[in-house]
Amino acid sequence: MSNPVAIVWLRRDLRLSDHPALTAAAQDGALMPLFILDEQMEALGAAPRWRLEQSLKSLAADLEARGLKLILRRGDPRAILTALAQDIGAVSVHWSRLYDGGSVARDTEVKSALKEAGVSAVSHAGHVLHEPWTVETKTGGFYKVYTPYWKAVRGADVPEPIGIPDLRAPDTWPESDALEAWQLSADMDRGGAIVATHETAGEDTARGVLGGFIGSKVEDYGTARDKLFVAGTSTLSAHFAWGELSIRTAWHAAKRKFDETGSADVETFMKELVWRDFAWHLIYHTPQIETENWRPEWDGFPWRGDNEDAERWRRGLTGEPIVDAGMREMYVTGRMHNRVRMIVACYLTKHLQTDWRVGLKWFEECLVDHDPASNAMGWQWSAGSGPDATPYFRVFNPETQAEKFDPKGIYRRKWLDSENSAEAASYFKAVPRSWGLSAAEGRPPRMIDLKDGRQRALDAYQEFKAQGQTA
Numbered sequence: 001m002s003n004p005v006a007i008v009w010l011r012r013d014l015r016l017s018d019h020p021a022l023t024a025a026a027q028d029g030a031l032m033p034l035f036i037l038d039e040q041m042e043a044l045g046a047a048p049r050w051r052l053e054q055s056l057k058s059l060a061a062d063l064e065a066r067g068l069k070l071i072l073r074r075g076d077p078r079a080i081l082t083a084l085a086q087d088i089g090a091v092s093v094h095w096s097r098l099y100d101g102g103s104v105a106r107d108t109e110v111k112s113a114l115k116e117a118g119v120s121a122v123s124h125a126g127h128v129l130h131e132p133w134t135v136e137t138k139t140g141g142f143y144k145v146y147t148p149y150w151k152a153v154r155g156a157d158v159p160e161p162i163g164i165p166d167l168r169a170p171d172t173w174p175e176s177d178a179l180e181a182w183q184l185s186a187d188m189d190r191g192g193a194i195v196a197t198h199e200t201a202g203e204d205t206a207r208g209v210l211g212g213f214i215g216s217k218v219e220d221y222g223t224a225r226d227k228l229f230v231a232g233t234s235t236l237s238a239h240f241a242w243g244e245l246s247i248r249t250a251w252h253a254a255k256r257k258f259d260e261t262g263s264a265d266v267e268t269f270m271k272e273l274v275w276r277d278f279a280w281h282l283i284y285h286t287p288q289i290e291t292e293n294w295r296p297e298w299d300g301f302p303w304r305g306d307n308e309d310a311e312r313w314r315r316g317l318t319g320e321p322i323v324d325a326g327m328r329e330m331y332v333t334g335r336m337h338n339r340v341r342m343i344v345a346c347y348l349t350k351h352l353q354t355d356w357r358v359g360l361k362w363f364e365e366c367l368v369d370h371d372p373a374s375n376a377m378g379w380q381w382s383a384g385s386g387p388d389a390t391p392y393f394r395v396f397n398p399e400t401q402a403e404k405f406d407p408k409g410i411y412r413r414k415w416l417d418s419e420n421s422a423e424a425a426s427y428f429k430a431v432p433r434s435w436g437l438s439a440a441e442g443r444p445p446r447m448i449d450l451k452d453g454r455q456r457a458l459d460a461y462q463e464f465k466a467q468g469q470t471a
Ligand SMILES: Cc1cc2nc3c(=O)[nH]c(=O)nc-3n(C[C@H](O)[C@H](O)[C@H](O)COP(=O)(O)OP(=O)(O)OC[C@H]3O[C@@H](n4cnc5c(N)ncnc54)[C@H](O)[C@@H]3O)c2cc1C
Pocket: 225, 233, 234, 235, 236, 237, 238, 240, 241, 272, 273, 274, 275, 276, 277, 279, 336, 337, 338, 339, 341, 342, 345, 363, 367, 369, 370, 371, 372, 374, 375, 376, 378, 379, 382
Protein backbone atom coordinates (compact mmCIF):
# COMPACT_ATOMS: atom_id res chain seq x y z
CA MET A 1 0.00 0.00 0.00
CA SER A 2 1.33 3.48 -0.86
CA ASN A 3 2.17 6.11 1.73
CA PRO A 4 -0.74 8.35 2.84
CA VAL A 5 0.01 11.91 1.75
CA ALA A 6 -1.00 15.19 3.43
CA ILE A 7 -0.79 18.65 1.84
CA VAL A 8 0.47 21.73 3.65
CA TRP A 9 -0.72 24.83 1.79
CA LEU A 10 1.91 27.51 2.46
CA ARG A 11 1.25 31.25 2.26
CA ARG A 12 2.90 33.70 4.65
CA ASP A 13 4.53 30.88 6.61
CA LEU A 14 7.53 29.92 4.48
CA ARG A 15 9.51 27.97 7.08
CA LEU A 16 9.88 24.47 8.49
CA SER A 17 10.25 25.04 12.23
CA ASP A 18 7.54 26.08 14.69
CA HIS A 19 4.96 25.42 12.03
CA PRO A 20 1.87 23.77 13.52
CA ALA A 21 0.19 23.29 10.11
CA LEU A 22 3.23 21.65 8.55
CA THR A 23 3.77 19.52 11.66
CA ALA A 24 0.16 18.31 11.62
CA ALA A 25 0.42 17.45 7.91
CA ALA A 26 3.70 15.59 8.52
CA GLN A 27 1.99 13.60 11.27
CA ASP A 28 -0.83 12.63 8.89
CA GLY A 29 1.49 11.17 6.26
CA ALA A 30 4.16 11.96 3.70
CA LEU A 31 4.37 15.72 3.21
CA MET A 32 3.32 17.54 0.06
CA PRO A 33 4.33 21.23 0.48
CA LEU A 34 2.32 23.43 -1.88
CA PHE A 35 2.42 27.14 -2.68
CA ILE A 36 -0.28 28.71 -4.87
CA LEU A 37 0.20 31.97 -6.70
CA ASP A 38 -3.42 33.07 -6.33
CA GLU A 39 -5.20 36.37 -6.99
CA GLN A 40 -4.02 37.85 -3.69
CA MET A 41 -0.38 37.00 -4.28
CA GLU A 42 -0.59 38.24 -7.87
CA ALA A 43 -1.90 41.58 -6.55
CA LEU A 44 1.18 42.19 -4.38
CA GLY A 45 3.44 45.13 -5.22
CA ALA A 46 6.77 44.81 -7.03
CA ALA A 47 9.04 44.59 -3.96
CA PRO A 48 6.89 42.10 -2.01
CA ARG A 49 6.62 39.87 -5.11
CA TRP A 50 10.39 40.03 -5.51
CA ARG A 51 10.86 39.20 -1.82
CA LEU A 52 8.37 36.34 -2.09
CA GLU A 53 10.45 34.82 -4.88
CA GLN A 54 13.58 34.92 -2.69
CA SER A 55 11.71 33.30 0.14
CA LEU A 56 10.26 30.54 -2.06
CA LYS A 57 13.72 29.77 -3.46
CA SER A 58 15.13 29.45 0.03
CA LEU A 59 12.29 27.24 1.25
CA ALA A 60 12.56 25.01 -1.83
CA ALA A 61 16.28 24.55 -1.12
CA ASP A 62 15.59 23.73 2.56
CA LEU A 63 13.02 21.14 1.50
CA GLU A 64 15.29 19.69 -1.15
CA ALA A 65 18.01 19.21 1.44
CA ARG A 66 15.51 16.93 3.22
CA GLY A 67 14.53 15.05 0.07
CA LEU A 68 11.27 16.97 -0.48
CA LYS A 69 9.99 19.38 -3.10
CA LEU A 70 7.95 22.57 -3.05
CA ILE A 71 5.08 22.19 -5.49
CA LEU A 72 4.10 25.44 -7.20
CA ARG A 73 0.75 26.08 -8.83
CA ARG A 74 -0.93 29.21 -10.14
CA GLY A 75 -4.66 29.99 -10.02
CA ASP A 76 -7.73 29.54 -7.84
CA PRO A 77 -6.83 27.73 -4.58
CA ARG A 78 -10.28 26.08 -4.40
CA ALA A 79 -9.90 24.40 -7.77
CA ILE A 80 -6.20 23.61 -7.34
CA LEU A 81 -6.49 22.17 -3.85
CA THR A 82 -9.55 20.02 -4.49
CA ALA A 83 -8.15 18.64 -7.78
CA LEU A 84 -4.69 17.98 -6.32
CA ALA A 85 -6.07 16.41 -3.14
CA GLN A 86 -8.24 14.09 -5.20
CA ASP A 87 -5.52 13.25 -7.75
CA ILE A 88 -3.00 12.20 -5.13
CA GLY A 89 -5.59 10.82 -2.70
CA ALA A 90 -4.46 13.23 0.05
CA VAL A 91 -5.70 12.37 3.51
CA SER A 92 -5.76 16.00 4.61
CA VAL A 93 -4.91 19.62 3.77
CA HIS A 94 -3.46 21.93 6.43
CA TRP A 95 -2.67 25.65 6.51
CA SER A 96 -1.87 28.50 8.91
CA ARG A 97 -4.67 30.97 9.54
CA LEU A 98 -4.42 34.56 8.28
CA TYR A 99 -6.80 37.24 9.51
CA ASP A 100 -7.29 39.96 6.88
CA GLY A 101 -10.65 40.11 5.14
CA GLY A 102 -9.42 38.73 1.80
CA SER A 103 -7.66 35.76 3.40
CA VAL A 104 -10.57 34.92 5.70
CA ALA A 105 -13.04 34.93 2.76
CA ARG A 106 -10.73 32.85 0.54
CA ASP A 107 -9.91 30.31 3.25
CA THR A 108 -13.56 29.88 4.21
CA GLU A 109 -14.42 29.06 0.59
CA VAL A 110 -11.48 26.68 0.27
CA LYS A 111 -12.50 24.87 3.43
CA SER A 112 -16.04 24.28 2.26
CA ALA A 113 -14.90 23.22 -1.24
CA LEU A 114 -12.54 20.66 0.30
CA LYS A 115 -15.19 19.41 2.72
CA GLU A 116 -17.63 18.99 -0.17
CA ALA A 117 -15.00 16.99 -1.99
CA GLY A 118 -14.62 14.79 1.09
CA VAL A 119 -11.12 16.01 1.96
CA SER A 120 -10.23 16.85 5.55
CA ALA A 121 -9.24 20.54 5.76
CA VAL A 122 -7.67 21.90 8.94
CA SER A 123 -6.44 25.41 9.66
CA HIS A 124 -3.94 26.17 12.42
CA ALA A 125 -2.61 29.01 14.56
CA GLY A 126 0.98 30.18 14.10
CA HIS A 127 0.97 33.58 12.37
CA VAL A 128 0.50 35.64 15.55
CA LEU A 129 1.15 35.27 19.27
CA HIS A 130 -2.56 35.45 20.14
CA GLU A 131 -5.35 34.84 17.68
CA PRO A 132 -7.56 37.90 17.35
CA TRP A 133 -10.66 36.39 18.98
CA THR A 134 -8.74 35.12 22.01
CA VAL A 135 -8.03 38.58 23.42
CA GLU A 136 -11.18 40.30 24.66
CA THR A 137 -11.93 43.38 26.72
CA LYS A 138 -13.79 42.97 30.00
CA THR A 139 -17.06 43.64 28.19
CA GLY A 140 -16.34 41.03 25.55
CA GLY A 141 -15.32 43.34 22.71
CA PHE A 142 -12.07 43.74 20.85
CA TYR A 143 -9.29 46.20 21.73
CA LYS A 144 -9.01 49.50 19.91
CA VAL A 145 -6.19 50.96 21.99
CA TYR A 146 -2.73 49.41 22.21
CA THR A 147 -1.76 49.92 25.88
CA PRO A 148 -4.69 47.98 27.39
CA TYR A 149 -4.12 45.35 24.69
CA TRP A 150 -0.49 45.00 25.81
CA LYS A 151 -1.59 44.76 29.46
CA ALA A 152 -4.03 42.01 28.54
CA VAL A 153 -1.44 39.87 26.74
CA ARG A 154 1.88 40.59 28.43
CA GLY A 155 1.51 37.72 30.89
CA ALA A 156 -0.61 35.45 28.72
CA ASP A 157 0.75 32.06 27.69
CA VAL A 158 2.32 31.75 24.27
CA PRO A 159 2.88 28.13 23.17
CA GLU A 160 6.56 27.14 23.14
CA PRO A 161 7.94 26.87 19.60
CA ILE A 162 8.05 23.37 18.13
CA GLY A 163 10.96 21.94 16.13
CA ILE A 164 11.02 20.62 12.59
CA PRO A 165 9.06 17.34 12.52
CA ASP A 166 10.25 14.16 10.77
CA LEU A 167 9.54 14.77 7.13
CA ARG A 168 8.76 11.92 4.74
CA ALA A 169 8.56 12.42 0.99
CA PRO A 170 5.62 11.05 -1.00
CA ASP A 171 6.33 8.12 -3.37
CA THR A 172 5.66 10.31 -6.39
CA TRP A 173 5.45 14.06 -6.98
CA PRO A 174 2.80 15.85 -9.02
CA GLU A 175 3.73 18.42 -11.65
CA SER A 176 4.91 21.82 -10.51
CA ASP A 177 5.32 25.19 -12.19
CA ALA A 178 8.87 26.51 -12.47
CA LEU A 179 9.41 29.47 -10.11
CA GLU A 180 11.29 31.46 -12.77
CA ALA A 181 8.30 31.13 -15.11
CA TRP A 182 6.23 33.23 -12.69
CA GLN A 183 8.57 36.17 -13.21
CA LEU A 184 7.94 37.50 -9.74
CA SER A 185 10.92 39.85 -10.02
CA ALA A 186 9.97 41.35 -13.35
CA ASP A 187 8.43 44.58 -12.06
CA MET A 188 11.51 45.41 -10.01
CA ASP A 189 13.34 46.00 -13.24
CA ARG A 190 16.90 47.15 -12.51
CA GLY A 191 16.05 47.93 -8.87
CA GLY A 192 15.96 44.20 -7.98
CA ALA A 193 19.73 43.78 -8.21
CA ILE A 194 20.23 46.73 -5.87
CA VAL A 195 17.67 45.69 -3.26
CA ALA A 196 19.26 42.21 -3.38
CA THR A 197 22.48 43.64 -1.92
CA HIS A 198 20.54 44.70 1.20
CA GLU A 199 18.22 41.76 1.70
CA THR A 200 18.75 38.05 2.38
CA ALA A 201 15.75 35.80 2.64
CA GLY A 202 15.26 32.46 4.31
CA GLU A 203 14.72 30.67 7.57
CA ASP A 204 18.40 30.14 8.41
CA THR A 205 19.15 33.83 7.86
CA ALA A 206 16.16 34.81 9.98
CA ARG A 207 17.25 32.62 12.86
CA GLY A 208 20.77 34.02 12.62
CA VAL A 209 19.46 37.60 12.69
CA LEU A 210 17.29 36.83 15.71
CA GLY A 211 20.21 35.16 17.52
CA GLY A 212 22.53 38.10 16.87
CA PHE A 213 19.94 40.61 17.98
CA ILE A 214 18.90 38.85 21.18
CA GLY A 215 22.55 38.00 21.90
CA SER A 216 23.56 41.64 22.34
CA LYS A 217 21.80 44.39 20.38
CA VAL A 218 18.50 44.09 22.21
CA GLU A 219 20.21 45.40 25.34
CA ASP A 220 20.27 48.90 23.84
CA TYR A 221 17.04 48.63 21.90
CA GLY A 222 15.06 51.11 23.99
CA THR A 223 17.25 54.05 22.96
CA ALA A 224 18.92 52.75 19.79
CA ARG A 225 15.59 51.98 18.07
CA ASP A 226 14.93 55.66 17.46
CA LYS A 227 18.44 56.65 16.39
CA LEU A 228 18.46 56.86 12.64
CA PHE A 229 22.23 56.72 12.40
CA VAL A 230 22.75 53.31 14.03
CA ALA A 231 21.46 49.85 13.13
CA GLY A 232 19.53 49.69 16.38
CA THR A 233 16.51 47.57 15.44
CA SER A 234 16.17 43.86 14.75
CA THR A 235 15.44 44.09 10.98
CA LEU A 236 13.23 41.02 11.40
CA SER A 237 10.09 42.47 9.80
CA ALA A 238 10.44 40.89 6.34
CA HIS A 239 11.19 37.52 7.93
CA PHE A 240 7.96 37.85 9.92
CA ALA A 241 6.01 39.12 6.92
CA TRP A 242 6.87 35.96 4.96
CA GLY A 243 6.81 33.72 7.99
CA GLU A 244 10.46 32.64 7.65
CA LEU A 245 10.63 33.09 11.40
CA SER A 246 7.72 32.40 13.70
CA ILE A 247 6.72 35.26 15.94
CA ARG A 248 6.46 32.77 18.81
CA THR A 249 10.14 31.87 18.37
CA ALA A 250 11.08 35.55 18.60
CA TRP A 251 8.79 36.10 21.60
CA HIS A 252 10.26 33.20 23.55
CA ALA A 253 13.85 34.19 22.72
CA ALA A 254 13.11 37.70 24.02
CA LYS A 255 11.22 36.41 27.03
CA ARG A 256 14.10 34.16 28.08
CA LYS A 257 16.39 37.18 27.86
CA PHE A 258 13.91 39.27 29.84
CA ASP A 259 13.61 36.60 32.54
CA GLU A 260 17.42 36.52 32.82
CA THR A 261 18.03 40.26 32.80
CA GLY A 262 14.77 42.02 33.69
CA SER A 263 15.89 44.58 31.12
CA ALA A 264 13.46 47.33 30.14
CA ASP A 265 15.01 47.36 26.66
CA VAL A 266 14.06 43.73 26.13
CA GLU A 267 10.53 44.46 27.28
CA THR A 268 10.34 47.34 24.81
CA PHE A 269 11.23 44.89 22.03
CA MET A 270 8.54 42.47 23.25
CA LYS A 271 6.05 45.35 23.12
CA GLU A 272 6.95 45.94 19.48
CA LEU A 273 6.30 42.29 18.67
CA VAL A 274 2.90 42.82 20.25
CA TRP A 275 2.27 45.88 18.03
CA ARG A 276 2.40 43.46 15.11
CA ASP A 277 -0.17 41.23 16.83
CA PHE A 278 -2.31 44.28 17.60
CA ALA A 279 -2.35 45.15 13.88
CA TRP A 280 -3.65 41.67 13.05
CA HIS A 281 -6.17 41.97 15.91
CA LEU A 282 -7.48 45.18 14.37
CA ILE A 283 -7.58 43.96 10.77
CA TYR A 284 -9.51 40.87 11.84
CA HIS A 285 -12.14 42.80 13.78
CA THR A 286 -12.28 45.75 11.37
CA PRO A 287 -11.19 44.47 7.94
CA GLN A 288 -12.14 47.79 6.36
CA ILE A 289 -8.99 49.27 7.95
CA GLU A 290 -7.18 48.40 4.70
CA THR A 291 -9.38 50.59 2.51
CA GLU A 292 -11.70 52.86 4.56
CA ASN A 293 -11.10 55.51 7.19
CA TRP A 294 -11.20 53.45 10.37
CA ARG A 295 -13.10 56.35 11.95
CA PRO A 296 -16.02 56.89 9.57
CA GLU A 297 -16.30 60.52 10.74
CA TRP A 298 -13.17 61.13 8.63
CA ASP A 299 -15.02 60.25 5.43
CA GLY A 300 -15.81 63.88 4.67
CA PHE A 301 -12.26 65.12 5.24
CA PRO A 302 -10.90 67.00 2.22
CA TRP A 303 -7.94 64.71 1.50
CA ARG A 304 -6.35 65.39 -1.85
CA GLY A 305 -6.29 62.39 -4.14
CA ASP A 306 -3.12 61.43 -5.97
CA ASN A 307 -1.33 64.55 -7.19
CA GLU A 308 1.97 65.96 -8.43
CA ASP A 309 3.25 66.71 -4.93
CA ALA A 310 2.65 63.09 -4.03
CA GLU A 311 4.64 62.04 -7.09
CA ARG A 312 7.57 64.14 -5.86
CA TRP A 313 7.15 62.51 -2.46
CA ARG A 314 7.29 59.05 -4.05
CA ARG A 315 10.45 59.97 -5.94
CA GLY A 316 12.25 61.49 -2.95
CA LEU A 317 12.16 64.96 -4.51
CA THR A 318 10.25 67.03 -1.96
CA GLY A 319 13.37 68.97 -0.96
CA GLU A 320 12.66 68.07 2.68
CA PRO A 321 15.88 66.20 3.56
CA ILE A 322 14.60 63.66 6.07
CA VAL A 323 11.57 62.85 3.93
CA ASP A 324 13.61 62.38 0.75
CA ALA A 325 16.21 60.34 2.62
CA GLY A 326 13.52 57.96 3.85
CA MET A 327 11.86 57.59 0.47
CA ARG A 328 15.24 56.83 -1.10
CA GLU A 329 16.17 54.38 1.63
CA MET A 330 12.96 52.51 0.86
CA TYR A 331 13.59 52.45 -2.88
CA VAL A 332 17.13 51.11 -2.46
CA THR A 333 16.66 48.64 0.41
CA GLY A 334 12.95 47.79 0.41
CA ARG A 335 12.82 49.01 4.01
CA MET A 336 12.52 52.26 5.89
CA HIS A 337 13.31 53.02 9.51
CA ASN A 338 10.12 53.05 11.61
CA ARG A 339 10.66 56.63 12.82
CA VAL A 340 11.08 57.79 9.22
CA ARG A 341 7.99 55.86 8.11
CA MET A 342 6.06 57.98 10.61
CA ILE A 343 7.71 61.20 9.43
CA VAL A 344 7.08 60.63 5.71
CA ALA A 345 3.52 59.45 6.36
CA CYS A 346 2.76 62.52 8.44
CA TYR A 347 4.31 64.79 5.81
CA LEU A 348 2.21 63.25 3.03
CA THR A 349 -1.07 63.28 4.92
CA LYS A 350 -0.66 66.64 6.68
CA HIS A 351 1.80 68.96 4.93
CA LEU A 352 0.68 67.65 1.54
CA GLN A 353 -2.84 66.90 2.78
CA THR A 354 -2.89 63.81 0.62
CA ASP A 355 -5.10 60.79 1.27
CA TRP A 356 -3.30 58.15 3.36
CA ARG A 357 -4.35 55.51 0.81
CA VAL A 358 -1.98 57.09 -1.73
CA GLY A 359 0.92 56.51 0.66
CA LEU A 360 -0.27 53.08 1.72
CA LYS A 361 -0.27 51.99 -1.96
CA TRP A 362 3.27 53.21 -2.50
CA PHE A 363 4.53 51.40 0.60
CA GLU A 364 2.69 48.32 -0.64
CA GLU A 365 4.68 48.58 -3.88
CA CYS A 366 8.11 49.23 -2.33
CA LEU A 367 8.41 47.44 1.03
CA VAL A 368 9.97 43.98 1.20
CA ASP A 369 8.38 43.67 4.65
CA HIS A 370 4.96 44.69 3.36
CA ASP A 371 2.32 43.37 5.71
CA PRO A 372 -1.31 44.35 5.11
CA ALA A 373 -2.12 44.70 8.82
CA SER A 374 0.89 46.74 9.99
CA ASN A 375 0.86 48.90 6.88
CA ALA A 376 -2.82 49.82 7.25
CA MET A 377 -2.48 50.46 10.97
CA GLY A 378 0.70 52.55 10.44
CA TRP A 379 -0.92 54.73 7.78
CA GLN A 380 -4.17 55.30 9.62
CA TRP A 381 -2.24 56.03 12.81
CA SER A 382 -0.13 58.63 11.04
CA ALA A 383 -3.09 60.22 9.25
CA GLY A 384 -5.21 60.47 12.38
CA SER A 385 -8.08 58.44 10.93
CA GLY A 386 -7.22 55.20 12.68
CA PRO A 387 -7.69 53.53 16.04
CA ASP A 388 -5.39 54.78 18.80
CA ALA A 389 -4.11 57.32 16.26
CA THR A 390 -2.02 60.40 16.70
CA PRO A 391 -4.44 63.38 16.61
CA TYR A 392 -4.58 65.15 13.24
CA PHE A 393 -3.54 68.44 14.80
CA ARG A 394 -0.29 66.86 15.99
CA VAL A 395 1.81 67.63 12.95
CA PHE A 396 5.34 66.21 13.10
CA ASN A 397 7.86 68.85 12.11
CA PRO A 398 10.27 66.89 9.87
CA GLU A 399 13.10 69.29 10.61
CA THR A 400 12.76 68.98 14.38
CA GLN A 401 12.40 65.22 14.05
CA ALA A 402 15.59 65.09 11.98
CA GLU A 403 17.51 67.19 14.51
CA LYS A 404 16.33 64.96 17.32
CA PHE A 405 16.85 61.54 15.77
CA ASP A 406 19.66 62.28 13.31
CA PRO A 407 21.46 65.17 15.04
CA LYS A 408 24.67 64.93 13.01
CA GLY A 409 22.89 64.33 9.72
CA ILE A 410 24.50 60.90 9.26
CA TYR A 411 21.31 59.23 8.04
CA ARG A 412 20.41 62.09 5.71
CA ARG A 413 23.88 62.16 4.14
CA LYS A 414 23.84 58.40 3.73
CA TRP A 415 20.73 58.62 1.54
CA LEU A 416 21.19 62.05 -0.08
CA ASP A 417 24.86 62.80 -0.54
CA SER A 418 25.43 60.89 -3.75
CA GLU A 419 28.96 62.23 -4.18
CA ASN A 420 30.22 60.72 -0.96
CA SER A 421 27.82 57.92 -0.20
CA ALA A 422 27.54 54.73 -2.26
CA GLU A 423 24.03 54.14 -0.85
CA ALA A 424 22.85 57.56 -1.98
CA ALA A 425 24.41 57.06 -5.42
CA SER A 426 22.74 53.67 -5.81
CA TYR A 427 19.31 55.34 -5.70
CA PHE A 428 19.90 56.67 -9.21
CA LYS A 429 20.79 53.21 -10.44
CA ALA A 430 17.71 51.69 -8.85
CA VAL A 431 14.95 54.03 -10.07
CA PRO A 432 13.32 53.53 -13.47
CA ARG A 433 15.18 55.27 -16.30
CA SER A 434 11.84 56.81 -17.30
CA TRP A 435 12.00 59.02 -14.18
CA GLY A 436 14.95 60.78 -15.84
CA LEU A 437 16.76 61.36 -12.53
CA SER A 438 20.44 62.06 -12.29
CA ALA A 439 22.66 62.75 -9.29
CA ALA A 440 24.22 65.61 -11.23
CA GLU A 441 21.03 67.68 -10.88
CA GLY A 442 21.67 68.22 -7.18
CA ARG A 443 19.06 68.51 -4.48
CA PRO A 444 15.72 70.12 -5.23
CA PRO A 445 14.55 73.15 -3.21
CA ARG A 446 11.87 72.60 -0.55
CA MET A 447 8.59 72.31 -2.40
CA ILE A 448 6.60 73.51 0.57
CA ASP A 449 7.44 75.74 3.50
CA LEU A 450 6.96 73.66 6.63
CA LYS A 451 5.06 76.39 8.49
CA ASP A 452 2.70 76.95 5.54
CA GLY A 453 2.10 73.23 5.14
CA ARG A 454 1.35 72.83 8.82
CA GLN A 455 -0.99 75.80 8.84
CA ARG A 456 -2.83 74.55 5.74
CA ALA A 457 -3.36 71.20 7.43
CA LEU A 458 -4.62 72.80 10.64
CA ASP A 459 -6.93 75.17 8.74
CA ALA A 460 -8.43 72.29 6.80
CA TYR A 461 -8.99 70.44 10.06
CA GLN A 462 -10.59 73.47 11.77
CA GLU A 463 -12.90 74.05 8.82
CA PHE A 464 -13.84 70.39 8.77
CA LYS A 465 -14.71 70.54 12.46
CA ALA A 466 -16.61 73.81 12.02
CA GLN A 467 -18.82 72.07 9.47
CA GLY A 468 -20.03 69.91 12.33
CA GLN A 469 -17.72 66.99 11.68
CA THR A 470 -16.60 65.19 14.79
CA ALA A 471 -13.19 63.82 13.77
C1 LIG B 1 3.21 54.19 7.83
C2 LIG B 1 3.78 52.89 8.37
C3 LIG B 1 3.73 51.74 7.58
C4 LIG B 1 4.25 50.53 8.07
N1 LIG B 1 4.19 49.41 7.27
C5 LIG B 1 4.67 48.22 7.74
C6 LIG B 1 4.61 47.05 6.93
O1 LIG B 1 4.09 47.04 5.81
N2 LIG B 1 5.16 45.91 7.44
C7 LIG B 1 5.73 45.86 8.69
O2 LIG B 1 6.21 44.79 9.10
N3 LIG B 1 5.75 46.94 9.47
C8 LIG B 1 5.27 48.13 9.03
N4 LIG B 1 5.34 49.25 9.83
C9 LIG B 1 5.84 49.11 11.21
C10 LIG B 1 7.36 49.30 11.43
O3 LIG B 1 7.81 50.44 10.78
C11 LIG B 1 8.19 48.10 10.98
O4 LIG B 1 7.66 46.91 11.49
C12 LIG B 1 9.63 48.23 11.48
O5 LIG B 1 10.22 49.40 10.95
C13 LIG B 1 10.42 47.02 11.04
O6 LIG B 1 11.78 47.11 11.39
P1 LIG B 1 12.41 46.07 12.42
O7 LIG B 1 12.05 44.68 12.04
O8 LIG B 1 13.85 46.40 12.53
O9 LIG B 1 11.63 46.46 13.74
P2 LIG B 1 11.98 46.33 15.29
O10 LIG B 1 12.02 47.69 15.87
O11 LIG B 1 13.15 45.47 15.53
O12 LIG B 1 10.68 45.65 15.90
C14 LIG B 1 10.54 44.22 15.97
C15 LIG B 1 9.29 43.78 15.27
O13 LIG B 1 8.15 44.35 15.91
C16 LIG B 1 7.14 44.64 14.94
N5 LIG B 1 6.89 46.08 14.92
C17 LIG B 1 7.74 47.06 15.26
N6 LIG B 1 7.13 48.29 15.14
C18 LIG B 1 5.88 48.03 14.69
C19 LIG B 1 4.77 48.85 14.36
N7 LIG B 1 4.80 50.18 14.48
N8 LIG B 1 3.65 48.26 13.90
C20 LIG B 1 3.57 46.92 13.78
N9 LIG B 1 4.58 46.08 14.09
C21 LIG B 1 5.72 46.63 14.54
C22 LIG B 1 7.70 44.21 13.60
O14 LIG B 1 7.24 42.90 13.32
C23 LIG B 1 9.20 44.23 13.83
O15 LIG B 1 9.93 43.38 12.96
C24 LIG B 1 4.82 50.47 9.37
C25 LIG B 1 4.88 51.64 10.14
C26 LIG B 1 4.37 52.84 9.64
C27 LIG B 1 4.44 54.06 10.49
